[in-house]
Amino acid sequence: MSQNGATGMATVLDVAKLAGVSTATAARALGGYGSVSPATLQRVQAAAAELGYRPNALARSMITGLTHTVGIVLADIENPFFYGALRGITDTARSEGFDVLLANTDEDPAHEHNAIAALVERRVEGLILCPTDGESRAHLSSLIESGMPIVLLDRSMRGLKADSVGLDNRHAAADATRHLIELGHRRIGIITGGPPEAEASLRRPMMKSVEQIGNTTFPARAAGFRDAMLAAGIEPRREYLSAAGFHRHEAEAATSELMQLAEPPTAIIAFDSILALGALLAFRQLGLRCPEDVSLVGFDDAEWAEVVSPPLSVVRQPVYDIGAKACRLLLDRIKNPERKPSSYRMKGTFIERESTAPV
Amino acid sequence: MSQNGATGMATVLDVAKLAGVSTATAARALGGYGSVSPATLQRVQAAAAELGYRPNALARSMITGLTHTVGIVLADIENPFFYGALRGITDTARSEGFDVLLANTDEDPAHEHNAIAALVERRVEGLILCPTDGESRAHLSSLIESGMPIVLLDRSMRGLKADSVGLDNRHAAADATRHLIELGHRRIGIITGGPPEAEASLRRPMMKSVEQIGNTTFPARAAGFRDAMLAAGIEPRREYLSAAGFHRHEAEAATSELMQLAEPPTAIIAFDSILALGALLAFRQLGLRCPEDVSLVGFDDAEWAEVVSPPLSVVRQPVYDIGAKACRLLLDRIKNPERKPSSYRMKGTFIERESTAPV
DNA sequence: TCCGCTTATGAGAACGTTATCACCAGGTGA
DNA sequence: TCACCTGGTGATAACGTTCTCATAAGCGGA
Numbered sequence: 199m200s201q202n203g204a205t206g207m208a209t210v211l212d213v214a215k216l217a218g219v220s221t222a223t224a225a226r227a228l229g230g231y232g233s234v235s236p237a238t239l240q241r242v243q244a245a246a247a248e249l250g251y252r253p254n255a256l257a258r259s260m261i262t263g264l265t266h267t268v269g270i271v272l273a274d275i276e277n278p279f280f281y282g283a284l285r286g287i288t289d290t291a292r293s294e295g296f297d298v299l300l301a302n303t304d305e306d307p308a309h310e311h312n313a314i315a316a317l318v319e320r321r322v323e324g325l326i327l328c329p330t331d332g333e334s335r336a337h338l339s340s341l342i343e344s345g346m347p348i349v350l351l352d353r354s355m356r357g358l359k360a361d362s363v364g365l366d367n368r369h370a371a372a373d374a375t376r377h378l379i380e381l382g383h384r385r386i387g388i389i390t391g392g393p394p395e396a397e398a399s400l401r402r403p404m405m406k407s408v409e410q411i412g413n414t415t416f417p418a419r420a421a422g423f424r425d426a427m428l429a430a431g432i433e434p435r436r437e438y439l440s441a442a443g444f445h446r447h448e449a450e451a452a453t454s455e456l457m458q459l460a461e462p463p464t465a466i467i468a469f470d471s472i473l474a475l476g477a478l479l480a481f482r483q484l485g486l487r488c489p490e491d492v493s494l495v496g497f498d499d500a501e502w503a504e505v506v507s508p509p510l511s512v513v514r515q516p517v518y519d520i521g522a523k524a525c526r527l528l529l530d531r532i533k534n535p536e537r538k539p540s541s542y543r544m545k546g547t548f549i550e551r552e553s554t555a556p557v
Numbered sequence: 558m559s560q561n562g563a564t565g566m567a568t569v570l571d572v573a574k575l576a577g578v579s580t581a582t583a584a585r586a587l588g589g590y591g592s593v594s595p596a597t598l599q600r601v602q603a604a605a606a607e608l609g610y611r612p613n614a615l616a617r618s619m620i621t622g623l624t625h626t627v628g629i630v631l632a633d634i635e636n637p638f639f640y641g642a643l644r645g646i647t648d649t650a651r652s653e654g655f656d657v658l659l660a661n662t663d664e665d666p667a668h669e670h671n672a673i674a675a676l677v678e679r680r681v682e683g684l685i686l687c688p689t690d691g692e693s694r695a696h697l698s699s700l701i702e703s704g705m706p707i708v709l710l711d712r713s714m715r716g717l718k719a720d721s722v723g724l725d726n727r728h729a730a731a732d733a734t735r736h737l738i739e740l741g742h743r744r745i746g747i748i749t750g751g752p753p754e755a756e757a758s759l760r761r762p763m764m765k766s767v768e769q770i771g772n773t774t775f776p777a778r779a780a781g782f783r784d785a786m787l788a789a790g791i792e793p794r795r796e797y798l799s800a801a802g803f804h805r806h807e808a809e810a811a812t813s814e815l816m817q818l819a820e821p822p823t824a825i826i827a828f829d830s831i832l833a834l835g836a837l838l839a840f841r842q843l844g845l846r847c848p849e850d851v852s853l854v855g856f857d858d859a860e861w862a863e864v865v866s867p868p869l870s871v872v873r874q875p876v877y878d879i880g881a882k883a884c885r886l887l888l889d890r891i892k893n894p895e896r897k898p899s900s901y902r903m904k905g906t907f908i909e910r911e912s913t914a915p916v
Numbered sequence: 917t918c919c920g921c922t923t924a925t926g927a928g929a930a931c932g933t934t935a936t937c938a939c940c941a942g943g944t945g946a
Numbered sequence: 947t948c949a950c951c952t953g954g955t956g957a958t959a960a961c962g963t964t965c966t967c968a969t970a971a972g973c974g975g976a
Contacts, residue, residue, distance in 0.1 A: 220955070221933090221957095222958090229934075232955095233953055233954060235954060238954085252677055256680055257961090260619060260932080260963090275643055275644050276641065298660070299658055299659075301656070316656055320626075505866065506864050507865065578925080584964065592924060616964085618931090620964045
């Protein structure tokens with residue numbers, strides 16, 4: 199099956215020799231370009247089959263300048279939002295003949311930086327990423343300046359000339375908050391997940407100039423929360439805001455802390471599904487009944503949200519569509535690099551189940 | 558920042574010119590091999606920085622024959638088993654300086670075939686895959702023969718000279734079954750998920766020669782189930798075996814069907830977490846209480862298993878470790894292609910929660 | 917002074933494709 | 947007959963690296 203000594207793989211040259219033609223003709227026959235007579239076409243194809251010839255995509259990319267590969271840099275594949283979006287991305291990429299190079303940053307800027315560098319060196323034609331923090335703005339900006347098509351997923355970054363796709367977080371969060379307010383809740387806590395460093399800036403200016411905080415999603419959700427609260431004439435309370443990390447146990451601890459305040463909140467909004475899980479766990483641990491003692495709203499309609507106890511009221515994001523849209527936007531920009539960047543904010547839908555009830 | 562006309566990227570040649578040295582010296586300075594005087598090293602690095610030089614990994618791979626890339630072909634990223642394993646894979650790959658090309662087959666043999674072809678053409682150094690069915694055995698076999706390192710994840714294939722990593726499905730399933738039997742259950746149903754075509758072969762020879770059925774995991778689990786049943790002197794009943802597909806709603810329908818038999822099972826084992834979710838949904842729909850009316854055991858300890866209602870008794874797989882092990886095995890084989898293939902069967906642990914109770 | 921060894925450098929080949937150009941035969945129109 | 951196109955073909959450059967080899971300079975020892 200194999201031929202060439204070094205790599206053990208047959209090359210066009212091998213095929214050409216066996217078929218008795220030049221490499222140029224063999225390449226034309228195999229690549230389906232130029233003009234080849236039916237007879238030689240047939241001969242070359244037979245030779246290729248006999249040798250088990252597989253074209254070397256690297257060599258092809260070298261000369262064409264096209265890798266037909268996109269890079270995906272995600273924060274956490276184990277989060278329902280990300281693997282849902284990833285599914286949308288891989289599906290559309292494949293349908294357009296693109297492959298996907300995946301990197302998981304685990305919210306670590308250093309990993310993100312390395313991952314992006316590696317992908318650039320591999321000459322991916324475009325990048326879908328959700329940047330972990332604001333530090334990398336300059337770096338990303340110069341990357342975009344150098345012509346790399348980039349789509350921001352889930353998170354957007356102020357002043358970055360890149361497409362972005364994500365939820366309309368502000369309105370979605372406002373909807374959820376309004377729902378709780380209508381049920382009579384006044385003391386509402388939020389588990390933002392956001393990095394602990396962000397907590398200070400979240401609390402201090404009381405989310406006044408949210409857009410300045412950075413890139414992640416939670417400031418927008420916090421802003422929506424604040425919008426709804428203020429619209430109802432309720433002043434959000436600092437001690438009800440928590441930002442203790444994205445992991446389940448961190449959310450569990452954060453919720454515990456909130457619920458053990460002298461005057462605990464009567465409702466909690468968790469900013470993603472993992473965080474909601476943590477909150478639920480904390481309730482259970484503290485012997486609190488949901489929704490009798492405390493209401494809970496989550497983000498992301500994970501497949502288990504319906505089966506959990508109690509079935510979770512959530513803001514559903516169209517995760518698959520967000521991923522698919524991001525990928526389509528990227529492929530479009532690859533074809534048409536001059537297009538002005540645009541930002542797509544998908545509508546979330548509030549789904550009421552049994553974890554929310556009147557106070 | 559950029560220089561070269563065509564791709565807009567600076568090359569070694571550009572750097573060399575700017576530094577006033579030959580490409581060879583520039584390459585040596587940048588690549589950190591050979592010997593370079595401190596002075597020129599410094600000059601070259603400065604030039605590279607000024608031009609924003611990024612090495613072209615494609616060109617490097619062409620000449621070195623190494624892509625430092627592994628391909629991962631999964632069935633369904635949205636399944637907790639797979640994204641858990643994927644996480645283990647990407648983490649270990651990164652720690653060894655490898656990148657990951659991801660493909661999702663959605664259990665479609667055609668997709669799988671195309672994905673593998675694409676990855677081979679991209680000259681990945683190895684492949685981690687869970688083959689969808691037995692048809693591709695010959696194809697995989699010739700791929701292995703041609704020297705491609707391959708590790709089978711989750712599923713193994715008889716007679717294939719490849720490493721494989723997965724759960725010790727037979728014993729794990731037997732453990733779970735035994736647990737139910739000890740609780741007094743005699744009428745136990747299994748939701749295998751397996752492709753509908755498999756149902757016939759599953760039922761007819763009553764899982765006699767399970768190893769012959771194919772590659773997927775469920776026959777081994779079915780065998781373990783049968784082991785435990787027969788050991789307890791209970792003859793498994795055909796009508797309690799279902800294989801209706803891997804999706805949640807398919808499992809839901811299958812469970813419904815089982816529970817509406819004249820003599821329904823008193824306990825059900827679902828062969829993965831998505832299927833367990835479907836079963837739970839079916840119970841809810843039919844107004845059946847779990848575990849009072851029917852017990853349920855799932856596979857995979859998804860993060861939500863504990864929070865679901867009722868908290869789910871499961872067979873926990875060490876998903877992350879399975880992925881990590883698969884990747885380590887692959888990287889090891891890349892370094893040492895002559896090593897004999899080995900099969901690792903990880904132990905599952907049965908976790909009793911509240912979805913299982915005496916009849 | 918000459919030999920041998922090390923260090924620093926450059927010229928050029930190589931990887932496996934596609935792209936460019938030139939060539940030839942054979943047909944067509946004037 | 948000549949000019950012109952056109953389908954089929956081959957030689958060879960190009961992509962951006964790394965690798966191999968040759969060479970030159972420096973230096974210590976005999």
